[in-house]
Amino acid sequence: MIAIALDDEPLALEVVRSHSSKVPFLNLKAEFTDAFQAMEYIQKESIDLIFLDIKMPDISGIDFLNSLNKKPMVIFTTAYSEHAVASFELDAIDYLLKPFSLSRFIKGCNKAYELYQLRNKSGQADFIFLKTGYEQEKVHFSDILYLEAAGNYVNFVLKNKSLLSRMTFAELEVILPRDKFIRTHRSYIAAYKAIDKIERHQVHIQGNQIPVSESFIQNLNNIDKR
DSSP: OEEEEEOSOHHHHHHHHHHHTTOTTOEEEEEESOHHHHHHHHHHSOOSEEEEESOOSSSOHHHHHHHOSSOOEEEEEESOGGGHHHHHHTTOSEEEESSOOHHHHHHHHHHHHHHHHHHHHHTTOSEEEEEETTEEEEEEGGGEEEEEEETTEEEEEESSOEEEEOOOHHHHHHHSOTTTEEEEETTEEEEGGGOOEEOSSEEEETTEEEEOOGGGHHHHHTGGGO
8 A cells, every 4th residue: 555644844754654664554655744745746646545744834734635636545644633523524544643653553554454455346346236234236336426424324316216325435435436426525425427517515416406515615626627
């Protein structure tokens, strides 16, 4: 699993480097104190995971992540606990509060690796099997209009019906094709081709209004660039 680290504090990067060297499935390829250099690197290289500081002088870690068209998995690293809610709205894999121990670091890495393996298993398939009760139902990505989080479940709104399955958005975002689906809100993911109309605070899909939150407006602004 290929990772990079971005933090404006060199000492914090040293901690991530040291901890990373002890995780056998993790390959920390690069470290950055400059957010824009990291952004350029991500545009050119394939990255699975980024260890991302939130408070940086030029751009916050949250704004940095929102600026990326192709988002890797992210583990936020910060000394400020007040950003936890915002980070999990972006489906961060984990939130490490500095100073964090090796065991806490490994726990976050294990979470990321589980999703990394899930992504590799899904490969290039154009469908997903959903567990609904005691059964599993095959759903083609092309039949999905949008997804809505419902507690510990996700409601799959399809062209001809809806299905409720026990999943998380973090799991879905590594399974769903990134060129076909877009996150609009902490509780909604929409299919590009199903969107009939885009407004600042909502999108329209076959008569349904799907909310767009401030955290994900940039996703919609980048649609034409994909």
